[in-house]
Amino acid sequence: MKALARFFEFEARETNFRREVLAGVATFLTMAYIIFVQPAVLSGALSGTKTGMDFGAVTTATCLSAAVATLIMGLVAKYPVALAPGMGENFFFVLTAIPAAASMGHPEPWRAALGAVFVAGVLFFVISLFGVRRYLLEALSPSMKSGIAVGIGLFIAFIGLHSAGVIQTHADGARLSPKLLSPDMLVFFFGLSLTAALLARGTRGAILWGILGAAGLAAALRLLAEQVAAVGGLAGVRDSMLMERFRWAEGVVGPPPSMAPTFLKMDILAALSWKMLPFVLVFFIMDLFDTMGTLVGVASEAGLMREGKLPRANQAFLADATGTVAGAAMGTSTVTSFIESVAGVEQGGRTGLTAVTVGVLFLAALFFSPVISMVASYPPITAPALVAVGALMMRAVCKIDWRDASEALPAFGAVIGIPLTYSISDGLALALVGYPLVKVLAGRGREVSKTLYVVSAMLLAYLLLIRSRLG
Numbered sequence: 001m002k003a004l005a006r007f008f009e010f011e012a013r014e015t016n017f018r019r020e021v022l023a024g025v026a027t028f029l030t031m032a033y034i035i036f037v038q039p040a041v042l043s044g045a046l047s048g049t050k051t052g053m054d055f056g057a058v059t060t061a062t063c064l065s066a067a068v069a070t071l072i073m074g075l076v077a078k079y080p081v082a083l084a085p086g087m088g089e090n091f092f093f094v095l096t097a098i099p100a101a102a103s104m105g106h107p108e109p110w111r112a113a114l115g116a117v118f119v120a121g122v123l124f125f126v127i128s129l130f131g132v133r134r135y136l137l138e139a140l141s142p143s144m145k146s147g148i149a150v151g152i153g154l155f156i157a158f159i160g161l162h163s164a165g166v167i168q169t170h171a172d173g174a175r176l177s178p179k180l181l182s183p184d185m186l187v188f189f190f191g192l193s194l195t196a197a198l199l200a201r202g203t204r205g206a207i208l209w210g211i212l213g214a215a216g217l218a219a220a221l222r223l224l225a226e227q228v229a230a231v232g233g234l235a236g237v238r239d240s241m242l243m244e245r246f247r248w249a250e251g252v253v254g255p256p257p258s259m260a261p262t263f264l265k266m267d268i269l270a271a272l273s274w275k276m277l278p279f280v281l282v283f284f285i286m287d288l289f290d291t292m293g294t295l296v297g298v299a300s301e302a303g304l305m306r307e308g309k310l311p312r313a314n315q316a317f318l319a320d321a322t323g324t325v326a327g328a329a330m331g332t333s334t335v336t337s338f339i340e341s342v343a344g345v346e347q348g349g350r351t352g353l354t355a356v357t358v359g360v361l362f363l364a365a366l367f368f369s370p371v372i373s374m375v376a377s378y379p380p381i382t383a384p385a386l387v388a389v390g391a392l393m394m395r396a397v398c399k400i401d402w403r404d405a406s407e408a409l410p411a412f413g414a415v416i417g418i419p420l421t422y423s424i425s426d427g428l429a430l431a432l433v434g435y436p437l438v439k440v441l442a443g444r445g446r447e448v449s450k451t452l453y454v455v456s457a458m459l460l461a462y463l464l465l466i467r468s469r470l471g
Helices: 002-008 017-031 033-043 055-077 089-103 109-130 133-137 142-164 183-200 206-227 241-245 277-302 313-330 339-346 352-376 379-399 405-421 424-441 450-470
Strands: 083-085 167-170 173-176 335-337
Touching: 002 017, 002 352, 017 206, 017 339, 017 352, 033 055, 033 083, 033 089, 033 206, 033 352, 033 379, 055 083, 055 313, 055 335, 055 352, 083 313, 089 109, 089 142, 089 277, 089 424, 109 277, 109 313, 142 167, 142 183, 142 379, 142 405, 142 424, 183 206, 183 379, 206 352, 206 379, 277 313, 277 335, 277 339, 277 424, 277 450, 313 335, 339 352, 352 379, 405 424, 424 450
Parallel strands: none
Antiparallel strands: 083 335, 167 173
8 A cells, every 4th residue: 555655646645545546436427428328329329320330349449448548547647537438529430430431432431430530549649759739739729629619519419409309300400309298308308307406416427327317217117118008008108219229238247248340440541541631630639639628627626737737748648649549449439538537636536546446447337238238229318418518518618708709700610610510520620710711811810820720721621622522
């Protein structure tokens, strides 16, 4: 125990073993929803449209990549920061990168998308080694970073409402479902209400408890339907997702699913084609700013910043980059630092032992795959988590400088462009092309970094030469 205390510098950071482990448990409970959501998103179980990726393999890849990255963060960077496949990046992977790869003629488009994640991770790894990240971090203003976060949050919330069936899309637009008393709606609104109540009360793991509560209600409704001989007597049950997609778990504990269907299946050559490079760039940008924003936020909360700088920043970035590369090799989308790590910091976590605890818990979660499969296969259970995460991401709207039109208008372009185009890459491209344009027209072109001019030119080429051909 003394060696552990010396390694993690308990005395210098005024903490102890018990406090660090409890902080790790708090962080894990707060972010464990990703274990259910990620395989549902990447396999297509959430949307009802298969992507070609195996649900079980993605589950194992999610837990393993999160464990590897978080353990590196804890043991090498020694920060109380946990990592896992990121929200936002996973939807960009499924809704943009895979369809784009399919339109380019790739027979297994998910492999090309995994290749793009892998290449972006390698690129992130290289810039972390050589310290290039400073120029890239300075490229975007705080308002633009916040606008992108808000836009992604709105997008995620809309996807949650749509996948649960609350919002239905038609040729003439989106409408509220007329079946608000169906079993699917009852499960969704119960899960959302429970999550909202627990978040308002400051309960640890509110999103996870919301998922489990919704799962409990779904199980009760399914059991009731099975016990009633004339199922047709229960209005709307026969035609609901509850009867079609909710399946009983074959047990509570079971061996981890095989990663063979996705392991080392990324298509790197496809990702390096000129048509896929813009997607590599978007994956890279999203990971870069997600990671830096989270690290600075968590480190500031924990009092670990030194004169405005982040000690061992290179090691922290390398942990993130390694997680992304390993995750793509295993079969999951971009691994990034989770802002939910603040939950552990609020519990008293100050060292890497908090992260190590989270990593061990992700490994333990592998053996509960039967329950994960049952919960994640039914969208109304996991959809409340998406709406809650999207709502929490809206907090960044306060950081947009609304008094400066040259900052506010491009940031608003990201806020509205991402959800309305139903594409993170398209909304991001429109906003980043518009930012330098507005600055130049305002006579303030010098406020834009040379790096951003280059990035904007690349994204403009993407919009004109590639996106227009994808349809």
